[in-house]
Amino acid sequence: MSVTKSIKKPFKLLLINPMNAYKKGIYHDKVYSVPPLGLGTLAALTPDNWDIEIFDENFEEFIFKKADLVAITALTSQVTRAYEIAKVYQENNIPTILGGIHASMMPDEAINYVDVVLNGEAEGIWKELINDFENGKLKSYYKAGLVSMDKSPPPRIDLYNSDYALGSLQTTRGCPNNCDFCTVHVINGHKYRYKSTEQAVNEYIDIPQDRVYVVDDDFYGYTKESAKRAIDFCKGIIKSGVKKDWYTFTSMHLAKDEEALKYMSEAGCRMVLLGIESEFASQLAASHKRVNLKVGVENYEKIYDAFHHNGIAVLGSFIFGLDSDTPESIMNRADYYINSGVDCIQAGMLTPLPGSETFFRLQQENRIIYNNFPEDWDKYTFFNNIIEPINMSPEEFVEVMNTAWEKIYDLKIMKRKYLQTLKATKNPITAGWAFSTNLNYRNTIFEGQKKNLNFTQSYRELTSIYVEY
Numbered sequence: 001m002s003v004t005k006s007i008k009k010p011f012k013l014l015l016i017n018p019m020n021a022y023k024k025g026i027y028h029d030k031v032y033s034v035p036p037l038g039l040g041t042l043a044a045l046t047p048d049n050w051d052i053e054i055f056d057e058n059f060e061e062f063i064f065k066k067a068d069l070v071a072i073t074a075l076t077s078q079v080t081r082a083y084e085i086a087k088v089y090q091e092n093n094i095p096t097i098l099g100g101i102h103a104s105m106m107p108d109e110a111i112n113y114v115d116v117v118l119n120g121e122a123e124g125i126w127k128e129l130i131n132d133f134e135n136g137k138l139k140s141y142y143k144a145g146l147v148s149m150d151k152s153p154p155p156r157i158d159l160y161n162s163d164y165a166l167g168s169l170q171t172t173r174g175c176p177n178n179c180d181f182c183t184v185h186v187i188n189g190h191k192y193r194y195k196s197t198e199q200a201v202n203e204y205i206d207i208p209q210d211r212v213y214v215v216d217d218d219f220y221g222y223t224k225e226s227a228k229r230a231i232d233f234c235k236g237i238i239k240s241g242v243k244k245d246w247y248t249f250t251s252m253h254l255a256k257d258e259e260a261l262k263y264m265s266e267a268g269c270r271m272v273l274l275g276i277e278s279e280f281a282s283q284l285a286a287s288h289k290r291v292n293l294k295v296g297v298e299n300y301e302k303i304y305d306a307f308h309h310n311g312i313a314v315l316g317s318f319i320f321g322l323d324s325d326t327p328e329s330i331m332n333r334a335d336y337y338i339n340s341g342v343d344c345i346q347a348g349m350l351t352p353l354p355g356s357e358t359f360f361r362l363q364q365e366n367r368i369i370y371n372n373f374p375e376d377w378d379k380y381t382f383f384n385n386i387i388e389p390i391n392m393s394p395e396e397f398v399e400v401m402n403t404a405w406e407k408i409y410d411l412k413i414m415k416r417k418y419l420q421t422l423k424a425t426k427n428p429i430t431a432g433w434a435f436s437t438n439l440n441y442r443n444t445i446f447e448g449q450k451k452n453l454n455f456t457q458s459y460r461e462l463t464s465i466y467v468e469y
């Protein structure tokens with residue numbers, strides 16, 4: 001019998017995924033959490049002479065762990081916590097690095113709380129940073145450009161917590177649009193970049209979970225080449241014979257491509273998130289949401305139908321609190337959703353994400369209420385009010401949103417939507433996925449106010465509705 005001795009490596013890298021501590025408006029259900037792809041990618045880029053561990057606050061209570069280098073990722077909503085954690089390591093003389101979306105949008109802030117800031121995508125610069133550390137020459141600021149996705153290795157999924165119920169995969173980056181409220185085009189650029197079909201399909205196959213979140217900015221893209229790429233990816237999955245269900249982000253104009261929809265469906269796509277934002281052309285124009293204007297609000301129902309015919313549900317992402325919104329228009333948007341073909345909804349409040357046009361504008365207009373940074377970043381979850389609206393007071397806005405959410409996520413409405421999705425898509429997995437998405441938002445928004453329902457509880461209810469149907 002041979003015994004493999006584990007060889008102690010000279011360096012230890014601790015990668016940290018912090019958890020928002022303010023809690024309101026953040027998923028806490030393990031069923032819906034998504035593995036930290038940025039950290040998995042960072043681990044894959046790290047040379048072999050490093051021991052690597054991912055410490056993930058989604059699953060573990062914070063404890064201090066020894067390491068030579070600590071690298072933390074953070075969205076804006078996580079950064080307040082990231083800074084707290086960095087302080088603990090700095091007090092123990094362990095160098096800390098912050099990367100990810102917030103550090104890339106607010107590097108001048110971040111450098112006050114960590115030793116090193118990495119602005120941008122790690123792929124092009126991480127090896128240089130590690131080399132600098134090994135040679136005692138770590139700099140305080142690294143700026144990375146956008147990389148070709150050939151440089152993005154398959155993430156170290158072996159380091160993720162094995163309790164994640166969803167897998168995650170990124171096949172493309174970039175979006176050619178410039179919507180005011182969004183930072184995706186600022187972070188990932190306008191150019192559409194993608195992994196080779198072979199790599200993307202292999203990563204998909206290797207994911208241990210049977211449900212996958214394909215976290216692309218726009219899975220389908222805007223050109224013939226991007227459409228072909230999407231179809232090739234689906235064909236690759238179909239050819240592999242691997243059966244999983246997945247969900248992704250895309251734009252409405254995919255609806256006209258019947259061939260792509262068919263392949264996506266056959267490859268296991270059960271739901272797409274569409275940035276619908278508003279049912280009014282004037283509001284889309286004011287937010288520079290050109291892609292929806294091109295499709296035309298009058299054609300929205302045809303778009304939803306096209307997805308449904310292919311067994312795919314529509315998760316509509318809507319913004320509540322746009323400048324021209326009033327208490328009435330907010331309630332009308334809730335009614336629009338209820339009476340529309342949209343299967344489930346992300347009903348977020350307009351949130352000025354740092355780096356977005358909306359942030360710069362509202363800051364200039366002195367309309368950002370939560371502006372005590374970095375403490376207030378943890379409220380930037382889309383489910384807390386951050387702004388001073390124009391046509392109502394902040395208190396009225398909060399009140400009307402609570403009424404709208406009560407209506408949207410009422411269990412009776414959720415069950416009605418489930419049946420509607422089932423009828424339209426003829427696919428119980430699709431309908432179950434859309435229902436559980438609504439359930440997740442319900443639990444997130446009403447955390448601490450209403451009894452949380454878990455998926456098993458609701459699944460029993462779904463089964464009984466299904467039997468009736």
Ligand code: B12
Pocket residue numbers: 019020025026027032033034035036037038039041042071072073074075076077078097098099100101102105118120121122123170182183184187188215216217353354380381382383
């Ligand atoms: C998957 C995803 C999620 C997942 C997982 C999030 C997570 N923590 O990983 C879930 C569903 C949980 C989620 C939730 C939310 N999300 Co989200 N989400 C995404 C999405 C679609 C993809 C992120 C991703 O995995 N990218 C792939 C990886 C490889 O990229 P990456 O993480 O950016 O990492 C690269 C670089 O940033 C860098 N890097 C990253 N970390 C580090 C660390 C170090 C040390 C270094 C050196 C480098 C580095 O290198 C990596 C490789 O290039 C993005 C959209 C987007 N395009 O980014 C929105 C996005 C990140 N989400 C966003 C938001 C607003 C939210 C929510 C607040 C919304 C909500 N309430 O539902 C919550 C907040 C959750 C929380 N924990 O606080 C915003 C964030 C904006 C911001 N300034 O923070 C984005 C950008 C979308 C948008 N609307 O603009 N989200």
Ligand code: SF4
Pocket residue numbers: 175176177178179182183184185217251275291
């Ligand atoms: S909201 Fe969607 S379409 Fe608009 S810039 Fe962001 S990712 Fe692109």
